[in-house]
Amino acid sequence: MRIVLVGPPGAGKGTQAAYLAENLSIPHISTGDLFRANISQGTALGKQAKAYMDAGNLVPDEVTIAMAQDRMAQPDAVNGFLLDGFPRNVSQAKALDQALTADGVRLDAVLDLEVPEEEVVKRIAGRRICRNNSAHVFHITYSPAKQEGVCDACGGELYQREDDSEETVRTRLEVYHTQTEPIIDHYKAQGLVVTISALGKVTEVTERAMEALKQDPASQG
Numbered sequence: 460m461r462i463v464l465v466g467p468p469g470a471g472k473g474t475q476a477a478y479l480a481e482n483l484s485i486p487h488i489s490t491g492d493l494f495r496a497n498i499s500q501g502t503a504l505g506k507q508a509k510a511y512m513d514a515g516n517l518v519p520d521e522v523t524i525a526m527a528q529d530r531m532a533q534p535d536a537v538n539g540f541l542l543d544g545f546p547r548n549v550s551q552a553k554a555l556d557q558a559l560t561a562d563g564v565r566l567d568a569v570l571d572l573e574v575p576e577e578e579v580v581k582r583i584a585g586r587r588i589c590r591n592n593s594a595h596v597f598h599i600t601y602s603p604a605k606q607e608g609v610c611d612a613c614g615g616e617l618y619q620r621e622d623d624s625e626e627t628v629r630t631r632l633e634v635y636h637t638q639t640e641p642i643i644d645h646y647k648a649q650g651l652v653v654t655i656s657a658l659g660k661v662t663e664v665t666e667r668a669m670e671a672l673k674q675d676p677a678s679q680g
Contacts, residue, residue: 460483460485460568461566461567462540463570464479466657467635468632470657471661472543472544475665476645478661480541482669485538486540488527488540488543490527490544493527504522508522523547524554525624548642549553549645553645565620567672569651570653571643573654574658575658581600585601587608587619588617589610589615591610595610595615623677655675
């Protein structure tokens with residue numbers, strides 16, 4: 460299957476992408492991984508992206524699109540892939556349409572993870588990270604530390620990242636609504652969108668997604 464995963468920040472896209480890709484035996488292709496791989500390998504596209512990033516500028520769509528096309532052309536993606544974080548806007552979605560058409564293939568579904576805005580804010584703004592080890596992550600509501608402000612694993616100080624502040628989260632949501640959400644209508648016009656609730660346990664959401672992907676997206680409006 461060829462799938463695009465869409466959803467606001469805090470919807471759990473990365474987690475769901477990993478589970479779904481494993482269940483469907485297709486590669487999980489994330490924008491972040493694409494950038495890191497190309498930059499670390501010193502590819503021509505990676506050098507271009509790094510130059511923009513070092514200058515504090517956004518990487519142009521054409522560079523991101525070229526990276527995605529190159530990755531989708533790899534042998535492990537012949538029978539499908541799951542795109543996470545790409546396309547990020549309608550311009551990229553149209554470019555993806557053209558690239559797939561040129562290769563004689565098409566998307567099978569666009570999986571839209573739906574989460575109420577206040578739940579997104581609660582999920583992200585409640586995160587606390589250990590200063591000693593960023594892999595130690597807690598949540599003031601869902602997985603609180605035994606002692607407030609202290610990491611259970613190593614005793615390090617827990618803090619809220621600047622990116623996780625409520626103000627920043629609401630700004631990120633606004634960017635999502637303005638730039639990324641319009642691709643849902645773009646794909647609805649093609650009868651590809653499957654919308655599911657991303658509330659509940661991770662396994663429940665995965666099961667919900669797998670069940671939804673078995674159905675014809677067109678039948679779900």
